[in-house]
Amino acid sequence: MATVENACSVLLIAGGQGRRMGGRDKGLVEWLGQPLIAHMHAVVRPFTDDLIISCNRNPSRYARYADRLVRDDEAGFQGPMGGIRAGLRQARHDWLLVLPCDAPRVNAELVRALLALRGEAGQRPLMVRQQDQWQPLFSVLPRALLAELDDAWGTGERSLLRVLLNRRPLALPCGPKDPRLENFNTPQHLGRVPSGAL
Numbered sequence: 001m002a003t004v005e006n007a008c009s010v011l012l013i014a015g016g017q018g019r020r021m022g023g024r025d026k027g028l029v030e031w032l033g034q035p036l037i038a039h040m041h042a043v044v045r046p047f048t049d050d051l052i053i054s055c056n057r058n059p060s061r062y063a064r065y066a067d068r069l070v071r072d073d074e075a076g077f078q079g080p081m082g083g084i085r086a087g088l089r090q091a092r093h094d095w096l097l098v099l100p101c102d103a104p105r106v107n108a109e110l111v112r113a114l115l116a117l118r119g120e121a122g123q124r125p126l127m128v129r130q131q132d133q134w135q136p137l138f139s140v141l142p143r144a145l146l147a148e149l150d151d152a153w154g155t156g157e158r159s160l161l162r163v164l165l166n167r168r169p170l171a172l173p174c175g176p177k178d179p180r181l182e183n184f185n186t187p188q189h190l191g192r193v194p195s196g197a198l
Contacts, residue, residue, distance in 0.1 A: 008048055008096065009093045010050065011083070011087035011096055012051070013080050013100050014026065014054060014055045027062065028062075037065050041066075047111055050091065051067045054087055070087055080137060084160060085153060097139075097140050098138070098140070102183050102184045103181060103183055106181075107180055110174075114139075118140065123145075125140070125145060135174075141164075
């Protein structure tokens with residue numbers, strides 16, 4: 001478990017519609033014999049005493065993988081910013097690590113690299129960047145960002161990336177084909193087995 005001075009909250013985003021997965025709840029889809037959310041839980045659990053899952057369906061099934069659950073405060077699956085606002089509102093620590101539920105190849109090395117940047121960030125968000133492509137769902141956000149997200153939401157903004165870019169995020173560079181960042185968002189992904197996995 002993370003030490004007090006390095007503590008962070010963790011938010012796993014599992015609140016989407018799963019359109020490319022045929023409407024299935026992606027976090028509960030199985031890969032290598034376990035739900036995707038279980039793979040994510042195994043990676044992040046050692047880093048936090050405050051593990052939050054944003055889910056808009058099946059809360060009883062997600063509860064075993066989280067300390068707390070949150071859901072969007074508005075209906076209609078309006079994107080991840082709703083879940084992140086809810087997570088920031090409930091976070092116990094000053095920083096919130098945000099990861100999607102459908103990236104089961106994320107590893108502890110990536111998490112440590114993101115968290116290590118906090119000392120350089122001040123109150124700027126931290127975000128993975130693959131060449132020119134920012135990845136807002138692989139990020140570490142200061143809890144103080146909540147007010148700005150709420151203000152943006154009130155004006156109708158639903159792009160998390162646009163809001164974060166306004167705060168001059170600090171980048172964690174990753175390669176364009178880094179397998180740790182692959183989203184398993186279609187049924188075809190579920191047939192992929194990494195070397196050494198079985």
